[in-house]
Amino acid sequence: MQKQTTFNFELWRNNDKRRWSRLTNIESTHVIALPTKKIGAQTSSDFCETNDFIEAHVPHLAKQLNHINPSIDTLSITESNPLILDWRNKQASQKSAGQRLYIEAQNGGVCDLIELMPAHLVSPTYRAHEIHVRSGTTLRHWLLEVPNDITQTNDTTPCGALSFRRTLVERNATIERHYLGLGHFSKNIDHTVLTGERAHASVKGLFLPNRSGAEWDIHAHVIHDAPQTTSDNDFRGLASDGGVGIWNSIVTINKGADGSDSKQLNHNIILGQKSQIHTKPELIIFTDDVTASHGCTCGALDEDALFYLRTRGLSKEQAELLLIEAFLAETTPPQPKSLDIDIQAIVRQHRLEHKTIGAGA
Amino acid sequence: MLEIKDAVISVEDTPIIKGLNLSIPAGEVHALMGPNGAGKSTLSKFIAGHEDYTLESGTISFNGEDLSDMDIHERAAAGLFLGFQYPVEIPGVANHYFLKTAINAQRKERGEEELDTAAFLKELKKEMSELKMDPQFKSRPVNVGFSGGEKKRNEILQLALLKPKMAILDESDSGLDIDALQVVAEGVNRLRNQERSFLLITHYQRLLNHIKPDVVHIFADGVIVKSGGFELAQQLEAEGYKAFA
Ligand SMILES: Nc1ncnc2c1ncn2[C@@H]1O[C@H](COP(=O)(O)OP(=O)(O)OP(=O)(O)O)[C@@H](O)[C@H]1O
Ligand SMILES: [Mg+2]
Numbered sequence: 001m002q003k004q005t006t007f008n009f010e011l012w013r014n015n016d017k018r019r020w021s022r023l024t025n026i027e028s029t030h031v032i033a034l035p036t037k038k039i040g041a042q043t044s045s046d047f048c049e050t051n052d053f054i055e056a057h058v059p060h061l062a063k064q065l066n067h068i069n070p071s072i073d074t075l076s077i078t079e080s081n082p083l084i085l086d087w088r089n090k091q092a093s094q095k096s097a098g099q100r101l102y103i104e105a106q107n108g109g110v111c112d113l114i115e116l117m118p119a120h121l122v123s124p125t126y127r128a129h130e131i132h133v134r135s136g137t138t139l140r141h142w143l144l145e146v147p148n149d150i151t152q153t154n155d156t157t158p159c160g161a162l163s164f165r166r167t168l169v170e171r172n173a174t175i176e177r178h179y180l181g182l183g184h185f186s187k188n189i190d191h192t193v194l195t196g197e198r199a200h201a202s203v204k205g206l207f208l209p210n211r212s213g214a215e216w217d218i219h220a221h222v223i224h225d226a227p228q229t230t231s232d233n234d235f236r237g238l239a240s241d242g243g244v245g246i247w248n249s250i251v252t253i254n255k256g257a258d259g260s261d262s263k264q265l266n267h268n269i270i271l272g273q274k275s276q277i278h279t280k281p282e283l284i285i286f287t288d289d290v291t292a293s294h295g296c297t298c299g300a301l302d303e304d305a306l307f308y309l310r311t312r313g314l315s316k317e318q319a320e321l322l323l324i325e326a327f328l329a330e331t332t333p334p335q336p337k338s339l340d341i342d343i344q345a346i347v348r349q350h351r352l353e354h355k356t357i358g359a360g361a
Numbered sequence: 362m363l364e365i366k367d368a369v370i371s372v373e374d375t376p377i378i379k380g381l382n383l384s385i386p387a388g389e390v391h392a393l394m395g396p397n398g399a400g401k402s403t404l405s406k407f408i409a410g411h412e413d414y415t416l417e418s419g420t421i422s423f424n425g426e427d428l429s430d431m432d433i434h435e436r437a438a439a440g441l442f443l444g445f446q447y448p449v450e451i452p453g454v455a456n457h458y459f460l461k462t463a464i465n466a467q468r469k470e471r472g473e474e475e476l477d478t479a480a481f482l483k484e485l486k487k488e489m490s491e492l493k494m495d496p497q498f499k500s501r502p503v504n505v506g507f508s509g510g511e512k513k514r515n516e517i518l519q520l521a522l523l524k525p526k527m528a529i530l531d532e533s534d535s536g537l538d539i540d541a542l543q544v545v546a547e548g549v550n551r552l553r554n555q556e557r558s559f560l561l562i563t564h565y566q567r568l569l570n571h572i573k574p575d576v577v578h579i580f581a582d583g584v585i586v587k588s589g590g591f592e593l594a595q596q597l598e599a600e601g602y603k604a605f606a
Contacts, residue, residue, distance in 0.1 A: 308449040310433035311409045311442075312459075312519065313467035318434075322462065326453025326502075 082112030082338050087125075088148055101127070106134035112336055113141045117161065118148040119182040127163040135170040135196055142336060143205075145183040146346060160185030160215075171196025171226070178333035179205025179235075180343065181216040181245075182350050190220040194229035194257075202232040206331045208350055209243025212274060216243075221250040224257040224290075231261075236331040237268040238324065238351075239275035250282040253290050260287075264294035269301060269327060324351065362387045362527055362558045363408070368419035370400075370407050376417065377403045379583035385527070388555040392569055393562045394594065395580035396602050401562045402446050404580075405529045409443040410436050424526070437463075438470035440526030444516040444533050446562075451503040456515070457485060459503045460522055467523065488521045491551070493544055509536035517548045524552070529560040534568040546571030566598040579605045 083103075105111055113131075133139045161183060167190075169175050175192060192201045207216040222231040237245040251262045268277040281294040301323050309319035328347055335343050363385045370378035377400040385391050395401055407414040408421070410433035421428045423441060431439065451459065465475040476484075485499065492514055504512050513533050520528055530549070534542055549559065549572050561572065569577070569591060577593040578585045579602075586605050587593060596604060 302449075304449045305451050307406075307409075307411060307433070308445065308451070309459075309463075311437055312463035312523070313434050313437040313470065314463060315432070315434045315466070318462075318466060322454060322459075323451070326451065329453050 082114050082336060084339070085113070085115045088116055088118045088146065101129045102132075103129070104132040104134065105137045105139040108136040110138040110140065112338070113139060114336055114339055115141070115143050116341070117143070117145045117183070119145045120148055120184050121161055125161040127161065127165075129163070129165050131165065131167045131175070133167065133169045133173040133175050136172045137170075138174040138176065140176045140178075140336070142178045142180075142333060142339075143188075144178075144180045144333070144341070144343065144346075145186065146341060147182060147350065160187065162187045162189075164189045165191065167192040167201070169194050169196070169199040169201055172198050174200040174202070176202045177204065179203075179207070179218065180333050180347070181205060181207030181209075181218070182346070183216060184211075184214050186215075187217040188219065190218065191223075192221070192231075193223045193225055194231065195225050196229075197226045198228045198230075199226060200230045200232075202234075203249075204232070204234045204331060204333070205236075206328060206333065206347070207235065207237045207245050207247075208239075208347070209237075209245050209275075210240050210350065210353055212242025214243040215246070217246040219246075219248045219250070221252070222262065224251070224253040224260040224262065226257055228259040229257055229261075232263045234263070234265040234331065236327065237266070237277050237279075238271070238328065239268070239277050240271040242272060242274040244275070245277040247278070247296075248280045248282070249294075250284070251292065252284040253287055253292070255286040258287055258289040260289075261291040262293075264292075264296075266296040267327075268296070268298040269324070270298055271300065321351075362424055363560070364420070364422045365408075366420045368421060369417040370403065370414050371417050372403065372413055372415075377414075377583055378407070380419070381584060383578070383585065385558045385560060387526075387558055389575040390553065390559040390561065390572060392574040392577045392594065393560060393580050394564065394577065394597060399580050400583050401580060402531055405443055405446075405531045405560075405562060408436075408529060409433060409441065434466065434470065437523075437525075438467045442520055442523055442525035442528040444513075444520060444528060444530040446531040446535075448504050448507075448512040448516055450505045450507075452505050454503050455500050456503050457482075457499045460485065460519065463519070464522060484522065488518055492518055492521070492548055494518060510538060510541045513537055513545065514541060517545050521548060521552065526556065527558045527560070528552075529562070531562045532564065533561070534563055534565060542568065542571065566594040569594050581605065 103113065105113075131139065131141070163186070165188070167175050169192060173196065177190070179188070190203060192203070194201060201222050203220045203222070205218065207218070209216045218235065220233055222233065224231065231251060233249040233251070235247050237247060239245045245268065247266045249264045249266070251264060253260050253262065262283070264281040264283070266279045266281070268279060270277055277298050279296040279298060281296060283292050283294065285292065301320060305323055306316070306319050309322060310316060314322065328351070332347050333343055363383070365381055365383040368378055368381045369376055381404070393401055403414060407416070408428070410428070410431065416429060423436070423439060426439065428436060461476070461478070461481050464481065468475050489496065489499065494514055498507070498511070498515065501507075504515060507515060513536055516533060533545060537545060546568065553559070561568065561574065563569065574591060577589055577591060579587045579593060579597065581602060
């Protein structure tokens with residue numbers, strides 16, 4: 001029998017006077033102080049009502065929700081029936097330019113939350129999401145930027161998304177996050193606190209900025225606040241044609257978080273003259289009894305491997321693609337069983353849009 | 362089959378090969394022996410088409426075609442194979458996928474029909490058992506974590522599958538234990554025929570006891586200082602390079 005896991009689902013209205021964060025002491029000014037200027041975020045000015053939101057983004061659940069208290073809703077989620085938040089709906093994504101969302105996963109078991117976000121935005125988007133993973137529960141959270149067919153006209157300036165995610169992970173609970181960054185301009189602030197013993201956070205992903213002006217950004221901060229907590233941050237980036245990637249992983253291990261273990265990894269490939277990847281692991285430790293490791297690399301494709309493949313009959317283009325495929329394969333997010341979008345196919349398609357690859361640059 | 366005339370080959374304006382003449386007719390096995398740093402690997406990578414090496418003067422042709430005009434993969438498809446002194450590790454690419462991609466890339470370049478998966482796997486299985494390779498090497502990433510000897514054996518596997526017209530084997534014997542040397546030598550001998558040529562780069566007569574060369578060249582400081590028969594390898598083994606200085 002599969003355990004039923006429930007989500008408590010809460011959406012706040014724009015005019016809600018409560019402090020935005022119910023999990024922590026962080027004031028909303030912390031969030032607003034983030035560099036929103038570049039994306040011109042109009043913070044939560046036209047936030048939609050709960051019911052609109054549910055209908056727009058999770059229509060398959062709308063029925064279930066109709067008779068439930070609109071401000072605090074409970075959904076039953078299992079692996080075979082994940083919660084899919086589809087932010088690609090054009091109207092809805094305009095309406096929800098500022099989203100605040102609180103989700104609670106509880107009752108043990110494993111549950112899947114899949115967010116589908118448009119890679120190209122027509123209006124700036126600001127998200128402040130809070131997730132609470134109750135003890136013994138595993139939440140697998142996909143954050144997938146999916147290509148959308150918005151035809152870019154000359155006068156549309158590309159818009160960005162600023163996402164702030166705050167996660168609390170209790171005793172024996174796990175958050176497992178998989179990012180896929182294909183977005184034109186996307187800044188992600190991912191803040192996780194491991195509050196109970198043996199809580200685990202895994203924050204992994206792949207980002208592929210592939211044009212000049214594209215910038216994909218992750219600042220992931222994990223705070224170990226209890227003994228024997230573990231965290232694993234592993235990102236890969238491929239920047240090409242002037243795209244920019246930023247990886248910043250911060251791990252804080254607080255006093256009393258003895259026996260904690262953290263890993264921080266970031267490997268990147270940079271193709272094309274103007275492409276950049278900034279990589280910065282940070283580790284702040286207040287206790288001695290910890291294991292921490294980190295490593296990052298940035299570089300072009302391995303020349304020796306390219307030569308080797310070419311002497312075996314692969315053209316330069318084929319050899320480059322094979323090496324890139326191999327590089328990407330290791331961190332392409334796993335495919336959730338219940339999702340009808342093929343993640344590998346999206347990555348493959350996006351890769352083909354990298355102009356410098358296979359063009360001999 | 363391979364004709365090199367008065368070749369001067371340089372790396373970043375420093376000449377490494379300084380006027381080399383080498384002619385290997387079809388069906389012959391030539392051995393190239395020379396001290397460390399003489400330029401043997403440079404020569405072999407240059408022949409394969411490595412872009413770091415420039416032909417300053419002289420000519421190089423393969424089956425009558427000027428090699429300078431051909432890209433690396435075109436040389437491979439034309440039948441040139443290089444067994445690396447240091448085979449390269451390629452993480453994330455399964456060995457069998459790599460082998461099949463290589464075979465079919467060459468076939469396509471030559472305008473031949475591609476090999477289907479079933480036929481390829483059958484051939485792969487056969488060649489691996491001939492070379493006494495454990496089946497696990499089929500799916501492991503190319504050369505990653507292979508021991509020195511296992512890497513060399515994997516080179517011979519590629520040679521056996523790609524069936525080139527001419528194979529340059531750069532120290533395929535170094536790092537091999539006695540039994541492995543036997544297996545590799547048998548692999549080469551099995552492929553020897555009237556059309557196929559070999560250039561064996563080696564430091565030791567030992568390999569040549571197993572694979573009898575038609576010609577032995579002594580190579581030092583970028584030129585061939587002496588060519589002869591198997592007796593040259595024996596002389597070298599007995600007296601060292603000072604005999605050829
Ligand atoms: N890319 C390069 N850049 C600079 N120097 C190089 C390069 N390639 C080769 N050389 C130099 O050319 C010389 C010949 O090197 P090579 O590897 O061809 O020697 P070798 O005869 O194969 O030696 P060994 O028996 O040790 O394998 C060496 O002095 C080497 O340092
Ligand atoms: Mg060498």
